[in-house]
Amino acid sequence: MANTLSKFFNRLFGAEQGTPVISPPQAAPEIVAAPKAAEPVEKAASEPLIAVHQAEPVLAPDTPANNTANTEKLIAWKPVLPVESLFFDWIMGYPGEGGNVETEQTVMQALYKLLASDLNDAVIVPRVPSVIPQLLNSLRSKTISAGDLSRQIVKDVVLVGEVINTVNSALYNPADRINSLEKAVMILGEEGLRLVIAKVAFRPIINLNAGQFTRRAAPHIWAQSEKCAVACHTLARDMDPFHAFLTGLMKNVGLIIAFRLLDQTCEHGKFKYSPAFQPIFSSVAATLSYRIAQRWEFPEHVILALQQQAGGRKAIEWSPLGHLLHTADLIAKMRLLVNHSQLNSSDKKLRLGLNPAEVSCFDLLNEIQLYDTTGVQQHPEAQT
Template identity: 80%
Template sequence: MSNTLSKFFNRLFGGDQVPVSTSQANPPATAATPEPAMSAAAALVRATTPAATPIATPASAPAVPGTDADSNPQPATVLASVTPAPATAAPHAEKLIAWKPALPIDSLYFDWIMGYPGEGGNFETEQVILQALYKLLASDLNDAVIVPRVPSVVPQLLNSLRSKTISAGELSRQIVKDVVLVGEVINTVNSALYNPADRINSLEKAVMILGEEGLRLVIAKVAFRPIINLNAGQFTRRAAPHIWNQSEKCAVACHTLARNIDPFHAFLTGLMKNVGLIIAFRLLDQTCEQGKFKYSASFQAIFSSVAATLSYRIAQRWEFPDHVVLALQQQAGGSKPIDWSPLGHLLHTADLISKMRLLVNHAQLNSNDKKLRIGLNPDQANCFDLLNEIQLYDTTGVQQQPTQ
């Protein structure tokens, strides 16, 4: 499984890493080296039974919200936040400041995909869930998590796209082997972006219209959809459609706002952002029998941080380029300020913008609320306003990096 996915993503990224601008230099080799389980984890729960896996808790671990460590001690039950080692950007990079929205976007989004607000917290339930998540982080993810294989035609197609001599007819003969891919290509060229006078049903003509960059984006979307949209238990069934929708919008926002960053790498990083989140929800299905439970703000923060950690750990296993892994790692946060890389900074902003867009679309936020745009520059605010209209495969005006 690991070799299959690694080969696929090597082809997806063009084998050798596509050159990026000097402002997006690759991070030091140590940035993508797998960390020890303790430092990579974004959450830690000490087990309450002797049979459970023992996990050391830092001496400075904070008390559980709502309890008094002195008057009501719980020596065998401690919930602590363990943050990943702070990621560092490339040396001499411009200091980037992360956007902090005026509204609690992350909390509102989490409540929405859960289907209900937490309304307090149930410490025992939270502990069971977070303990399971931490054990997952400490495991071999390829053995612990079922990740769908990519369609067999996809690696062949991506390899063909690197050839300058392959014809549209040959590409069409490869695409026709996968019915899902055929549908995506035809639907894309008949979308509002291309707005043909008559509907295009010829696959060869559709391939010619899309071009190399358009085809790569279509293929990436098809490859990621089964990974993100996994219907399992009740929590995943409720959240998965929203998570996939947000993933698409995040990828589009990354692609649209990419400056001095390879736009296709930015697009894939946006799609990759929520892989860990959907896995965390699948684990939630396995560990929580009730349809809903009370959860605290601290649980939501740790759950999201663990999900981000899972995303970057999986990206490491799939042998994504170092700067993509670093960008994903930075989304897990930490106790110290993050020295943002350009791609990590872009992903942070695009993730929040896409969440806001979905919350507005589903009447969870008012589109006329001026607080939504506080702190956004004109391009970012315009992206938020037009995100539903920005087409997934619109590469107009984007300077493409040469394919190796």
């Protein structure tokens, strides 16, 4: 499985053209041990005992793409509104309303156990459709025709559906519905096809339906992943926009796995959790994402960007892609919360601290779908 995924993502990221990839490290990142649940704890319900996961401080490697020594230090944007906690409550389907010490400890112990394990054995990752690596390799050829690509795409019914639906979306807005696969491939072009292929590859990972927690959260997590990927693609400056797009899609892989663990550890589909639970749960989920990216042999700068989302005790020396992912993730969360009436779009606090391009991206994410990156990039404010 690891081999198949590694080959797929090497092609996806263009490793054959010299893009550096790194193998998984020999040692797993340091994991903070969870407290022993057997010992009696005399604390109020509002002060749960949770093992706080502290990721190791992340420093950008000394490479031309990430070296910030001679450039302005990147500062992470902090929204005025509690976007992270609001988004977590929303995908959980209810507010925490306090905390249950025993349940929180059970959940965190299960997450730490997973982090300490071999993720290839512990996590069920869907197989990449066999046609996808072949297609990605073909896209690198300058002599491949639309007809040749169509004959490869037709082997995968899901991919056919995505291609046809995309060219008939509001972005392309054809006068008449397009049902010809070859014509659809010509309209999409290379970049459009790569985005379609990425979506087909990631959707089964994000949309793993299991128990009540995952069924409730998965649609929202996938919607946020799409918008985060679009925001990364749109706001990418001096970096590969497709790499940024894929980093945005990868951000929530660990989160969906963490929700699957909730299904396994919580018998009832609901429990009381404290304000301290959300940031710890999210940090471990972010660590899972970057650990999986290591297993799949993503490029080094992508792994670094994902690792930085887990936070740590010390201030992070943000890499350009890590800084971009942090901002795009929050913008996408705000957009979903506004669209679902959890936040007021007219609240001026939403946009405080964002630059004009980021504000424009937030506003336009209201309408666009996964492939509608062109509309955002052509907006005049997005170029300032």
